[in-house]
Amino acid sequence: MSRDALVVGINTYDRLKCLNAPAADGEAIAQILQQYGEFRVTRLPAVKDKENQTIRIGKQTKVSLTQLEKAIVQLFKPDGKPPDTALLYFSGHGLRKNLGIQEGFLATSEVNPDAGNWGLSLQWLRRLLQESEVRQQIVILDCCYSGEVLNFAEADPGDRGKGRDRCFIAASRDFEVAFEEINSQHSVLTAALLKGLEPKQDRWVSNYTLVDLLNQEHHPFPQRPIFANSGEAINLTRKWNSSPVNSTVQVSAICPYKGLSYFDCTEADANLFYGxxxxxxxxxxxxxxxxxxxxxxxxxxxxxxxxxxxxxxxxxxxxxxxxxxxxxxxxxxxxxxxxxxxxxxxxxxxxxxxxxxxxxxxxxxxxxxxxxxxxxxxxxxxxxxxxxxxxxxxxxxxxxxxxxxxxxxxxxxxxxxxxxxxxxxxxxxxxxxxxxxxxxxxxxxxxxxxxxxxxxxTPMNREELETAILKPSEQVNLAVEPELVSQMIADVENSPGSLPLLQYTLTELWQQRTEERLTLTTYSKLGGVRGTLQTRAREVYESLSLKEQQATKRIFLELTQLGEGTEDTRRQVVQRDLVTSQHPEAVINRIIQRLADEKLVVTSTLSNQIAVVDVAHEALIRHWLLLRKWIEESRDILRQKRKIEAAAIEWRDRGKAKDYLLQGKRLREVEDFQKQQTENLRLSDLAAEFIQASVRQTRNNRFRSVGFFLIIPLVASVVLGIVIEKQIRISQLWQQVDAIKGKEYSRVRIQALEKLVQAGESLTNKDFSRANLSRANLSRADLSRADLSRADLSRANLSYANLGGANLSGANLGGANLGGANLGGANLGGANLSSANLGGANLSSAYPSDANPIGANLIIYLRGANLSDANLSDANLLGANLSSANLSGAKNLTPEEVKSAKNWDKAKYDKDFRAKLGLPPEPAK
Known part of the structure; x- marks a missing residue:
């Protein structure tokens, strides 16, 4: 591994105050890097010591701007192969130019601000570092100056997440000057650096351990070093007189994987968090x-x-x-x-x-x-x-x-x-x-x-997945068969929601390990990544008694939040709210403890000491087939139950005010629901109290209502008549709309549908397959999960409509206005979106078939479509026809997806995105 360092220490200046520490600072840093870091060090200014024939940093030798620039370029952008690690250390004056635009500079010996010569620009250094191919970059700036401020941020490229490891350290904050230490030949920062770089044992000093020491140092000056680290740790120095100490701890009794739980902000979890x-x-x-x-x-x-x-x-x-x-x-x-x-x-x-x-x-x-x-x-x-x-x-x-x-x-x-x-x-x-x-x-x-x-x-790539599997196992001396790693990666690669399943499967493999080894044979027996979780959940459920199974079913249904145009998700529940007369507290507590031990649920305590329960992860809701069956069987009943309980909570939160009680038809419906509810879907005790209070209030009102109705004002009857008339009108509109099927077309029926939308009526789950809805105004309509397959929606106004989960397969949306519409999870297989306006639309997770709901190809015709500012997360445009489409500002769109589409070179893009695609700029108009 090649490691180069450029160490600069400038004492001598023509027009600035000459300094005492930089040359000594630089030489001390150069020597420690050579002795303990295996760095190939270049010194600037370099002089030959006649006594021992060695090269050292000159105390009185000047450094020009040209010399410094050439040396830095040779370090970070050499003519040949760049080093694996490059370190720049600078000690000297720092200057700030503040003429309209603030700029920071590293002062070379001949600087003359009055003549416009400020030295080496930190903005130039920033651009050089951005273009450098050096994977590990370290920049340490110990700038001593008279009342001027070093703009550290100008030297920091800041483009994190590019696969590079970086360390930036500067002597002080942007409102402080840097000092030399009293009774020392070194500056404050360099004295601390030398202390930190001196290895105390046979293990590496890294940029992170060095920063730990800088954070612990306290100085009598109002100066605090500033730093920014990114990427993995960069090894700097260590002793070489013996082989490194094996720091691996034998802790095979501790599982290095997290199951369905998230990695938390703790040292134990962070040390196992990779990828x-x-x-x-x-x-x-x-x-x-x-x-x-x-x-x-x-x-x-x-x-x-x-x-x-x-x-x-x-x-x-x-x-x-x-x-x-x-x-x-x-x-x-x-x-x-x-x-x-x-x-x-x-x-x-x-x-x-x-x-x-x-x-x-x-x-x-x-x-x-x-x-x-x-x-x-x-x-x-x-x-x-x-x-x-x-x-x-x-x-x-x-x-x-x-x-x-x-x-x-x-x-x-x-x-x-x-x-x-x-x-x-x-x-x-x-x-x-x-x-x-x-x-x-x-x-x-x-x-x-x-x-x-x-x-x-985004989903982890192969390298990241391999790291997430192998690095935790290394910490506990756990072997993993290479064939197992390859198979697990193949099973979860490019699948956005599979990380919990991967961690859970690794946990089960650890439970069933043989001789501290995870094997492909055991993995196959478990049923792979997707089979392990549901197999274990089924085994736990079947081990319970009949009464406990009934309670378990109810618990998981309560812990599921039904999706409205989105996938079902988890729902946090107060543990005491799970208690009913049929499932007393002792039974609920016992089952919750068992499920928590099996890592299927998570229990926690809020700050006000209230115990709450969660499904361990939504992966359980998506992949445990028995739970999916329960949810689908109970979906409509669950929705009614949740509405009643939400009303009860609102009543409680409003101090149980009478204005929030139920009455009339709504009360009768709720009473009927309470009588018909199943054992597993019994209303909460609060909801039962809410219904009883509503019934009592209605009875009391009956006694007072006789006299009231004898003198009821005429205006009340008029209002009541208007309400009834409106209900009749809406009913008539629905009768007209229900006739829209096949290729039949009636403007009267279209107008009826438009009026229903204007009245706020929901069209969710409705069947409009093959309907001719050309030019219909359905702006802001709720069409979630509606069946619009093969419907003609050409030039229809669907702006800000909710089409989440709708079936639009084969639909004609040519020229339609879908600006701001929600198409999340919609089935767009074979749909025609030519010349459609999708500006600001949400296309996340849109897919062509139920078989592959996430990240699937959108085999759609997008000729001339406007996709400006559309959210395309999880949507894959592979195979789409992009001829004349407008993709300016489209979110989460990759060049790879575009180039795989038909006629992609004829689409419109932002200037920057055209460059990424390798296209020439659009000709000036």
Whole structure:
């Protein structure tokens, strides 16, 4: 492995104050790199020591700008093969030019700012590093200057996640000067560097361990080194007098895999978290340069793990970003009441019950004020920065059914970001198929904010998957057959949601290991990646008694949130709410404990000491066939049950006010449902209380209503008549619409359908197959899961319509307006989208058949379609006809997908994307 270093130490200046430390600093660094780091060191300025015939850094020799530039180019962009590792160390003056545009410079001996000669530009260095092919880059800037400031950020290319390892260290923050140590020949930074680079034992000193020491050093000057690390650790120095110590600990009794659980922000989990280095670097860069980050991906793609064990853990260590180890980190999930859970995030868990209650009351009082109150909480925090993480952000849509509460939550969070001090950093993780929900309303600019600060979690490549399998096993001396690794990678590669299944299968393989070895034979017996989980879930279920099985079925149904135009997802439930007269607390607790031991559910405690239960991962909901069967059999009943229980919760939260009780037809329907409900779908105790209170209220009203109806005002009868007339009118419209089948066309029927949409009637699950709906105005219509196969929708207005999960196979959408429409999960197989407007549309997970719902080819005709600003995450345009299509600003589109399409070279693209495709610029008009 080739390792080159350029060490620069400039004492002598023509027009700036001459310095004493740089030459001594540079020589000491050069010697330690040669002795302990196996670096091939180039010194600048270099002189020959006549006494011992060695090369050292000259104390009085000048360095010109030309010399410095040539030496840096030779280090990072040499004529021949570049080194594997390149290190640049500079000690001398740093200058800041502030004439309209601020620029930083490394001062060479002849600098003369008055004559326009400032030295080596840090912006130039930044561009050079971006273009350099050196995989491991280290830049250390120990700049001593008189009242000027070094702009460290100008030298940092910042393009993280490119497969390169980088380390940047500078002497001080941007408002500080650097100092020489008292009673020492070295500067403050270099003295600390020499201490850190001196190896204490037979193992490597890396850029990360070096930063640990810099963080621990305390100096009498108002100076703090700043740094930024990305990628893997870079080995710098170590002792070579003996072979390295084997640091592997024999801990084979500890499973190195996580099953269905996410990797959390702990040392134990982070040490087993592999395969996401590039993505972690990208997230760190976003946090360094901004205050909002949206991490989106398919269910099971590892969003929570990379944010927790990757991003947050690295921030807590403080090795990647300067000072991040002093920040505060708060993580929560929205749940049913997002604002309350936000307040809970500011309650310290180590306090006593009384202190927590007091702290929660104050936090809730402030959060009730919205963005202003949250801003006050942020301002009061004794920290440079608060990182607020909203994990599983989709719960704001799936569990919080109160639109007003949801809107207040978004306003509070996004409004608090409007600060000048950048003290709040907001991070959200969300399933990609829920982005369409963010477009349904304005939501304080949420959708636009996500689009502008989006990082998509894509499937791991082969190398990353191999690392995720093998690296944890190495830590516990566990062997893995190469054939097993190859087969597992083949089974999950390019499958966005398979990481939990992979981890669960590895856990089961570890449980059944033979002689500390994972084998392909055992893997085959388990049923592979997709068979292991459902086999184990079935075995656990069948081992229970009949009564326990009934309770288990009810538990899993309660833990499932039904999708509305999206896939079903998990639902957090308070454990005590699972208790009924048929399933008492002892039974529920016993089953929950068993399921938790088997890693099928996860139990936790909120800050207010309330126990909650979760499905271990949504992979269980998607892949356990028995649970899928239960859900499909109970879907309609579950929806009714959830609506009743949501109304009961609203009644409770409103102080059980009479205005929130049921009455009339709705009450009769709920009573009928309560009588007919099955054992496994019994209403909660709160819902039963809610119904009883509603019945009592209705009876009381009957006694008071006799006199009232004797004097009922004429206006009331008029209003009632209007309501009845409206209901009759809607019924008549539905009768007309039901006749639209096959190739029949009637403008009257189309108008009836349009009026139903305007009246807010839902068209979900409706059958419009083969219908002629050409030019129909269906803007904002709810057509989720509707059957529109082979329908004629040419030139129809479907802007902002919800077509999530709809069957559009073979449909004619030529010239249709689909701007802002949600097509997430829609079946577009064979559809014609020629000249359609898809600007801002959500095409995430759109697919051609039920057999392959994610990442499948969209065999569609896109000639002349407008896909500007469309969200194409998980959608694959392989085979599509892109002749004359407008793809300007399309999100998550790759050159590979475009080049595989028909007539791709005739489509319209942004200038930058044309360059990526190798196309010449469009001719000027």
């Amino acid at each position: 996401r280095t590039a993505l972690t670097d990208e997230l760190l860069e976003k946090v360094r340069s901004g205050n909002f980050l949206a991490v989106l991906g398919a269910s099971g793609s590892g969003k929570s793990s990379v944010v927790r064990a990757g991003l947050l853990y690295q921030l807590k260590l403080g090795r990647r970003l300067s000072g991040s180890d002093t920040w505060q980190f708060k993580i929560f999930r929205p749940g049913i009441n997002p604002l309350q859970n936000l307040a809970l995030a500011f309650v310290e868990s180590e306090f006593s019950d009384i202190e927590r209650a007091s702290q929660l009351a104050k936090a809730e009082e402030l959060i009730a004020k919205g963005a202003v109150g949250l801003g006050q909480l942020i301002t009061a925090a004794q920290t440079q920065r608060i990182v607020l993480v909203v994990d599983q952000f989709e719960e704001a849509f799936t569990q919080c059914q109160d639109i007003k509460k949801r809107q207040q939550f978004f306003e509070c969070m996004l409004g608090a970001l409007q600060r000048d001090d950048n003290k709040l950093c907001l991070i959200i993780t969300m399933r990609a198929d829920f982005f369409g929900k963010c477009l349904e309303q304005e939501y304080s600019g949420l959708a636009k904010k996500i689009q502008e600060h989006l990082v998509t979690v």
